[in-house]
Amino acid sequence: MIIIVSPKTRDEFKSYYELRYKVLRETWGLQKGTEKDDYEPISRHFMAVEESTREIIGVVKLFEKEPGVGWFSHMAVTPGHQHKGIGKLLLNFVEEEAKREGYKTLGCMARLNTTAFFEKAGYKINGLPSHYIGTTQVVWMEKTI
């Protein structure tokens, strides 16, 4: 069974950031450390874990962008577990947490090759593609929750 929990111990945080780095940064040869942003301390961190093995297979974080608006970021699923519903599970979870926080809108900076994934969940592009991460530009997508 897959459960979603927050990392608590030093080792759990290590594995959490390692997954982020491997899936979101290493493929472009980006330096260790680039998997973190300025908002780590004000973020709530979540990870999908295979309960029987304790393997971490997906991650996402959530923080306040501005009053009433939540921002989730650094969503990643390990390549061996992609396209099995884990991303959707994390997205549903983070939406429920965002509602609980009282946000009325939830959004993310989506990589251009993943906008279809977020569109399926009701997110709409709002703005123009901006900066590059590796070889991919990102664009703000949001949804009223």
Ligand SMILES: CC(C)(COP(=O)(O)OP(=O)(O)OC[C@H]1O[C@@H](n2cnc3c(N)ncnc32)[C@H](O)[C@@H]1OP(=O)(O)O)[C@@H](O)C(=O)NCCC(=O)NCCS
């Ligand atoms: C994007 C990502 C988080 C999606 O997670 P996932 O577990 O693979 O996705 P799911 O299996 O939950 O897919 C849910 C639905 O979206 C679709 N989907 C998944 N990835 C997609 C993509 N890149 N483009 C279009 N559709 C996609 C699935 O086919 C599925 O459709 P269905 O409900 O009609 O069957 C994951 O593939 C990933 O980590 N990719 C690499 C890192 C990345 O790009 N992260 C996002 C940064 S913005």
